[in-house]
Amino acid sequence: MFSTRNFASPIARAAFRPQVARTSVSRAFATSHVLRAPALTEAITSDHRDLEKYYNIIINSKDADEQERYGNQFTWELARHSVAEELIVYPAMEKYMGKAGKDHAEKDRKQHHQLKEDLKVFQNLKVDNPLYIPQLKKLYAHLEHHIKDEESVDLPALEKALASGQHNGSSESVAKTFANTKMFAPSRSHPAAGENPYIEGPGGLPVAIFDHITDLFRKFPDGTISPNPSRK
Secondary structure (H helix, E strand, C coil): CCCHHHHHHHHHHCCCCCCCCCCCHHHHHHHCCCCCCCHHHHHHHHHHHHHHHHHHHHHHCCCHHHHHHHHHHHHHHHHHHHHHHHHHHHHHHHHHHHHHHHHHHHHHHHHHHHHHHHHHHHHCCCCCCCCHHHHHHHHHHHHHHHHHHHHHHHHHHHHHHHHCCCCCCCHHHHHHHHHHHHHCCCCCCCHHHCCCHHHHCCCHHHHHHHHHHHHCCCCCCCCCCCCCCCCC
16 A cells, blocks of 8 residues: 555654764775765755756757657656655655745745646657657756756755754665655656645555556667666
8 A cells, every 4th residue: 555654654763873974094085085965965966967868868869769768768767756756855854944844845846846747748749749859848947947956955955954963864764765765656747646745645656556567668768678666
């Protein structure tokens, strides 16, 4: 049974585990130039870079087959990413950041709804439709703004709250739950489901199963019959 409790409870149970600073001077010197982003930021920005890569392949390709394959891959990634953020990341903002978090989450949900409306139009277009590329560019213009806002404002604020030690949460635990949620998220856009986790969550699994089955009959980039929903 697919319920929001399955998604919310890992966040609620997550224990804050501060990273232990390395005391070795030589190790610190050797690794001082390598600063990795917090786990949640790394997970989300990795998805963002993948979406950017797929978008650029589509709009720069002259091969209709390649455009179709990467169009399906783009849809698959953005749909799952969006739902996982709505079920895990935005509730985490509300939980750990107080009123500011609620404001961040509400803004992001509104942006997501527009993205999902745009994605639904795009995913239903055939690659030979003259609107295929223009619709993708329209969608990506909204997505690019959302990504910039999320990476420069929302994620730093959430990571700061998670690292403060004042809450039972950690970037690692939220990132893990985010990744696990993507495994069971719908792989097509369904804006009618809304962005409320208490509504979107319970109905998500049957829709996801249907989406994952129909993905078997879609073209994806070479090397895959259909994307593996457990990949990340």
